[in-house]
Amino acid sequence: MLIREATPEDWPAVWPFFQEIVAAGETLTYPLELGEDDGRGWWYLPAPNRTVVAVDDDGTVLGTAKMNRNHQGNGSHIASATYLVDPKQSGRGVGRALVEHSVAWARAQGYRAMQFNAVVETNVYAVKLYESIGFKVIGTLPEGFNHPTKGYVGVHMMHLAL
Numbered sequence: 001m002l003i004r005e006a007t008p009e010d011w012p013a014v015w016p017f018f019q020e021i022v023a024a025g026e027t028l029t030y031p032l033e034l035g036e037d038d039g040r041g042w043w044y045l046p047a048p049n050r051t052v053v054a055v056d057d058d059g060t061v062l063g064t065a066k067m068n069r070n071h072q073g074n075g076s077h078i079a080s081a082t083y084l085v086d087p088k089q090s091g092r093g094v095g096r097a098l099v100e101h102s103v104a105w106a107r108a109q110g111y112r113a114m115q116f117n118a119v120v121e122t123n124v125y126a127v128k129l130y131e132s133i134g135f136k137v138i139g140t141l142p143e144g145f146n147h148p149t150k151g152y153v154g155v156h157m158m159h160l161a162l
Contacts, residue, residue, distance in 0.1 A: 001054050001055070001056055001062065001092075001093070001094065001097055002054070002055050002056075003052050003053070003054045003055075003097060003098065003101045004052060004053060004055065005050070005051070005052055005053075006044065006051040006052055006053045006064060008044075010053050010061055010064075011040055011044070013053075013060070013061035014043070014053065014061055014064050014084070015036055015039065015040070017084060017085075017086040017087060017088075018039055018043065018064075018084055019034075019036070019039065020087065021084055021087070022034050022039070024148070025147070025148045026120070026122070026123070026147060026148060026149075027120050027123045027126070028082070029118050029145065029155075030042070043064070043066055044066075045066050045067075045068055048069075048109070049066065049067060049068035049069070050066070050067045050068075050105060051064065051065070051066045051067075052064065052065050052066075052067075052098070052101065054094050054097055054098055061086070062085065062086055062089040062092065062094045063083065063084055063085035063086055063089060063094040063095065063098055064083070064084050064098075065081055065082065065083045065084075065098040065099075065101065065102050066081065066082050067079060067080070067081045067102045067105050067106065068080055068081070069111075070114075070115050070117070077110075077111060077112045077113075078111060078112065078113050078114070078115050079102075079105075079106035079109070079111040079113070079114045079115075079162075080114060080115055080116060080117065081099070081102040081106075081114065081116070083095055083098045083099060083102075083126075085098070095125075095126070095129055096129060096132075096133075099129060099130065099133055100133065102114070103133065103160065103162070106162055107162050111162055112161070112162055113159060113160060113161050113162055114135070114159070114160045114162065115157065115158070115159050115160075116130065116135070116156075116157065116158040116159075117155075117157055118141075118144065118145070118155040118156075118157075119137075119155060119156040119157075119158050120145045120147065120153060120154075120155055120156075121140065121145075121153050121154040121155065121156055122147055122150055122153050127156065127158075130158050130160075133160070134160050135158040135159060135160045136158065136159055136160070137156045137157070137158055138157050138158065138159045139156070139157045140154040140155065140156050140157070141154060141155045141157075142154050
């Protein structure tokens with residue numbers, strides 16, 4: 001698996017699973033009806049932020065990540081990231097590779113920490129993955145997310161010192 005900068009030519013491969021994940025409404029705080037043009041604008045971030053794709057040997061896009069500063073001004077020393085793995089590619093280590101890549105990027109950019117603002121507590125695979133890399137849950141907003149089948153559930157704020 002190769003992780004590289006995302007290009008505009010990757011978007012047609014990203015959009016189907018981006019749309020599927022967003023429309024499912026189970027893991028992200030994005031509008032469920034987010035259209036393709038807005039989705040591309042939300043995902044492809046300008047420098048110094050970064051958007052990458054994970055591809056296999058034949059160039060198939062397996063997943064993607066966007067990495068960015070979490071806040072501006074005096075909070076700009078904290079990074080954040082969001083990850084999407086094509087559901088057809090789950091279980092192949094794509095998510096772990098993307099998270100590890102983003103942590104290495106944040107360190108190389110001089111960020112002091114990474115913070116995830118809204119990890120849905122029912123997204124147990126993501127929580128377990130992040131914790132295995134060293135992230136800690138530092139707070140949970142009760143009923144901060146309206147899950148389509150589980151109702152109101154908490155969202156974790158997670159942190160990793162770099």
